[in-house]
Amino acid sequence: MIIERIDMENFGPYYGHQHLELGTSQHPLVIVHGQNMTGKTSVLNAVRWALYGVAKDRFGGPLPTRELINYDAFDEGQRRVSVRLTIRTSGEEGSAQYVLRRQRQAKRGVVDAESDTDFEEFVDIERDGDVLTPNAFPELVGTLLPDGISRFFLFDGELLNEYEELVREGGEREARGVKEAIEMILGLPAAKRGRDDVRALKDEVSRRLQREARKDRTAKAAGEELERLLARKGQVEQDRDALKAQLREVQQRLRVLDEGLKQYEESREDAGLKESLEQQLSDLAKRRARAMEDRRVLVKELWRDILAPRLNGETRRLEEERGRREDALHRLRAAEVEQGRLEGSIREGRCSHCGQTLPDEIRARTRAEIQELHKEIEDLKPLADSDRVQELAGTLRQLRAVAPAGKVDAVRLTERNLDEINLSEYRLRQDLDRVKDRLSRIDTEDLLRYDREAKQLEALRGEIGGKLRDAEKDADAITTEIDRQQRIVLQNDSPVFHRLKVELAILEGLEAIFARAVDELTNELRVEVERNATEIFKELTTDQTYAGLQINENYGLSILRHDRVPVGQRSAGAEQVVALSLLGALNRMATKRGPVIMDTPFGRLDRSHRANIMRFVPTMADQVVLLVHDGEIDRVRDLKDIVAQVDAEYRIEHPSSTRSDIVPEAALTHA
Amino acid sequence: MPEQPRGDLQQVGASRATRTVLTELKDTGQIADLVDGYRLCIAAAYAYGCTPNLTRPEATRTTMFAANTLDTPDLALRTAIAETYPDARLMPYRAAEDLAEQGAEIVRNLMDGEKLRFSDLIQKVDEISRVAAGAV
Numbered sequence: 001m002i003i004e005r006i007d008m009e010n011f012g013p014y015y016g017h018q019h020l021e022l023g024t025s026q027h028p029l030v031i032v033h034g035q036n037m038t039g040k041t042s043v044l045n046a047v048r049w050a051l052y053g054v055a056k057d058r059f060g061g062p063l064p065t066r067e068l069i070n071y072d073a074f075d076e077g078q079r080r081v082s083v084r085l086t087i088r089t090s091g092e093e094g095s096a097q098y099v100l101r102r103q104r105q106a107k108r109g110v111v112d113a114e115s116d117t118d119f120e121e122f123v124d125i126e127r128d129g130d131v132l133t134p135n136a137f138p139e140l141v142g143t144l145l146p147d148g149i150s151r152f153f154l155f156d157g158e159l160l161n162e163y164e165e166l167v168r169e170g171g172e173r174e175a176r177g178v179k180e181a182i183e184m185i186l187g188l189p190a191a192k193r194g195r196d197d198v199r200a201l202k203d204e205v206s207r208r209l210q211r212e213a214r215k216d217r218t219a220k221a222a223g224e225e226l227e228r229l230l231a232r233k234g235q236v237e238q239d240r241d242a243l244k245a246q247l248r249e250v251q252q253r254l255r256v257l258d259e260g261l262k263q264y265e266e267s268r269e270d271a272g273l274k275e276s277l278e279q280q281l282s283d284l285a286k287r288r289a290r291a292m293e294d295r296r297v298l299v300k301e302l303w304r305d306i307l308a309p310r311l312n313g314e315t316r317r318l319e320e321e322r323g324r325r326e327d328a329l330h331r332l333r334a335a336e337v338e339q340g341r342l343e344g345s346i347r348e349g350r351c352s353h354c355g356q357t358l359p360d361e362i363r364a365r366t367r368a369e370i371q372e373l374h375k376e377i378e379d380l381k382p383l384a385d386s387d388r389v390q391e392l393a394g395t396l397r398q399l400r401a402v403a404p405a406g407k408v409d410a411v412r413l414t415e416r417n418l419d420e421i422n423l424s425e426y427r428l429r430q431d432l433d434r435v436k437d438r439l440s441r442i443d444t445e446d447l448l449r450y451d452r453e454a455k456q457l458e459a460l461r462g463e464i465g466g467k468l469r470d471a472e473k474d475a476d477a478i479t480t481e482i483d484r485q486q487r488i489v490l491q492n493d494s495p496v497f498h499r500l501k502v503e504l505a506i507l508e509g510l511e512a513i514f515a516r517a518v519d520e521l522t523n524e525l526r527v528e529v530e531r532n533a534t535e536i537f538k539e540l541t542t543d544q545t546y547a548g549l550q551i552n553e554n555y556g557l558s559i560l561r562h563d564r565v566p567v568g569q570r571s572a573g574a575e576q577v578v579a580l581s582l583l584g585a586l587n588r589m590a591t592k593r594g595p596v597i598m599d600t601p602f603g604r605l606d607r608s609h610r611a612n613i614m615r616f617v618p619t620m621a622d623q624v625v626l627l628v629h630d631g632e633i634d635r636v637r638d639l640k641d642i643v644a645q646v647d648a649e650y651r652i653e654h655p656s657s658t659r660s661d662i663v664p665e666a667a668l669t670h671a
Numbered sequence: 672m673p674e675q676p677r678g679d680l681q682q683v684g685a686s687r688a689t690r691t692v693l694t695e696l697k698d699t700g701q702i703a704d705l706v707d708g709y710r711l712c713i714a715a716a717y718a719y720g721c722t723p724n725l726t727r728p729e730a731t732r733t734t735m736f737a738a739n740t741l742d743t744p745d746l747a748l749r750t751a752i753a754e755t756y757p758d759a760r761l762m763p764y765r766a767a768e769d770l771a772e773q774g775a776e777i778v779r780n781l782m783d784g785e786k787l788r789f790s791d792l793i794q795k796v797d798e799i800s801r802v803a804a805g806a807v
Binding site for chain 2 (some may be wrong): 295296300306307309310313314399402408415
């Protein structure tokens with residue numbers, strides 16, 4: 001059986017109509033993310049309420065109808081709450097779709113509907129589109145997922161508490177409910193019912209024997225004593241039941257306190273986390289101070305590197321100027337020498353090189369050359385400034401002395417380091433704010449009160465346990481005396497009496513056979529549960545040195561060390577791993593298959609166990625719905641290995657304190 | 672009417688705006704001393720190709736350092752300014768003071784709140800020098 005869809009109307013924090021599609025593909029896993037107090041448990045409660053008509057508060061008590069209706073809807077005058085489940089079953093007779101709807105609304109004429117008596121309930125069923133009679137509702141639910149075994153499918157913190165009672169010394173009375181449910185899911189009640197029927201027949205024969213015994217004088221006295229003893233036994237049993245009721249109340253209150261103390265446990269983890277984050281921030285602050293100091297030292301000389309690019313440009317410009325001026329100076333000197341030589345030739349009338357007389361034509365050309373040289377000299381004079389050349393040489397020497405400091409790369413590196421520090425600090429501060437926010441919601445006064453009261457109640461539980469043991473001893477003593485008186489009565493030897501004695505003997509024999517059959521079946525099932533649970537435990541635990549699990553009379557499981565000695569004290573995380581191992585084993589062996597819905601299943605687990613359990617969870621059932629908060633799993637890290645198993649993901653958004661919305665979460669990819 | 676320069680300065684100063692920028696850099700631990708920031712501002716304006724205004728009024732500026740404290744023993748700043756700006760050859764520290772004002776404005780524009788990434792300034796100076804080299 002799988003739940004294909006849940007439709008809720010004004011249920012708990014869910015205002016108006018909201019729904020979850022759960023069975024759209026062949027993948028088993030549906031994950032609903034939501035922070036604490038936003039409505040995760042309400043999803044579980046919606047399913048439970050639709051099937052069995054009871055939604056539980058956090059301590060396991062039933063929620064009144066008024067508390068089921070969304071506050072905003074109630075304030076607007078709406079007095080109706082409903083949940084509809086679309087369920088698909090498949091088996092040898094084929095597949096069928098059922099729609100089950102439960103609705104409660106204020107009775108006609110009731111304006112201020114507050115108590116449950118102010119409301120009336122309606123249920124509807126459809127099978128493959130055909131409407132069935134509402135009377136068939138309980139029977140159908142009993143066929144699909146009987147209430148007695150629902151705790152193994154609709155898994156919440158309460159089951160874990162009950163489970164802890166299974167392994168606690170003296171906790172068997174409190175664990176009776178869960179033990180009976182375990183036997184029910186394993187199919188044991190069929191054998192037990194046979195035994196109980198025989199026992200009822202035997203009691204009837206026994207009563208008829210007593211009536212017959214009254215006819216004999218000796219037997220009559222024994223019969224009267226027997227009656228007195230039976231009355232006394234009734235009284236003792238009544239006292240014992242009262243003590244049990246008292247013990248249950250104490251136990252219930254202890255669970256309430258345990259919830260409170262669990263919050264304290266989480267807050268202690270948060271306090272440790274806060275300290276670690278603050279230490280990391282302090283380390284980062286030191287790193288930042290060092291990086292800042294390094295940068296301050298570098299920045300002292302950085303101005304030289306900032307000047308450098310333009311200074312280099314200026315230096316190049318001045319070098320070019322010096323080059324141009326030196327060139328002009330050389331050309332000027334050469335022109336002046338040539339001009340002097342030509343003027344000498346003209347003056348002496350002969351060539352200064354070869355001494356030959358200059359003809360008139362050459363003289364005229366030489367004079368023209370002198371004119372040209374004179375013009376060139378005049379043009380070069382402004383540029384060929386030897387003082388400026390000398391000055392430029394000095395300036396360039398000085399400019400080159402303004403050397404870059406070479407700090408640029410070091411500054412860049414230091415600032416990249418600072419960027420990384422800032423980013424890390426930002427992330428750590430975000431984490432720290434979240435932790436502080438969680439811690440600020442913890443009321444330490446409450447915690448101290450819980451702690452005190454829990455200690456008192458533990459003492460009271462011990463006291464009641466002692467009285468209960470005394471009452472049971474009394475009952476045992478009376479039973480022994482009853483047996484003795486019965487033997488006296490049985491000495492009567494009339495034919496009727498004789499026949500009844502034979503009948504009684506046969507029925508006692510039959511009862512013994514049935515009792516043995518029940519014991520043997522129970523033992524076989526227990527061995528099988530232990531084997532399956534050990535197999536799963538080894539898959540889940542990160543410590544592979546454990547030898548396995550050992551089951552006790554109550555189906556409680558102890559962890560065995562490598563030398564097969566049971567581990568004494570178990571941590572809360574270990575408790576949860578063992579409980580999940582039992583749950584997995586029971587689901588494997590169950591006579592009924594159903595969807596598993598788990599509320600906050602990873603709350604007590606570290607990351608490694610969480611990863612193991614995330615891999616295991618999709619194999620637990622054909623459909624597994626996980627209701628988790630962000631502190632329990634990291635979507636990207638924890639889901640990456642099982643993303644192919646995920647059918648759908650939803651997120652519970654919480655726009656106001658009285659409303660939550662269920663929205664689809666974007667799918668994760670394999671990458 | 673603008674005040675006329677009367678020779679070079681023995682003491683350099685800064686306007687309130689420039690002083691604010693420098694104080695922020697020092698108070699947030701980004702520079703060790705105000706003079707480090709002052710030199711950096713001069714260098715920034717220089718690298719950005721700013722021209723010093725030698726006739727800007729002095730009235731709004733208050734003295735901060737002696738010129739010889741600002742410059743290096745080899746007078747590197749004086750040389751760079753005097754050789755780059757011919758008009759400032761006779762009053763390089765007056766030019767330096769004005770460049771510091773312009774540079775403080777550049778630095779302030781690069782700051783994110785009170786924080787300056789010196790790498791951003793280096794990056795800008797690189798870009799400007801590449802453009803200048805291309806123009807040449």
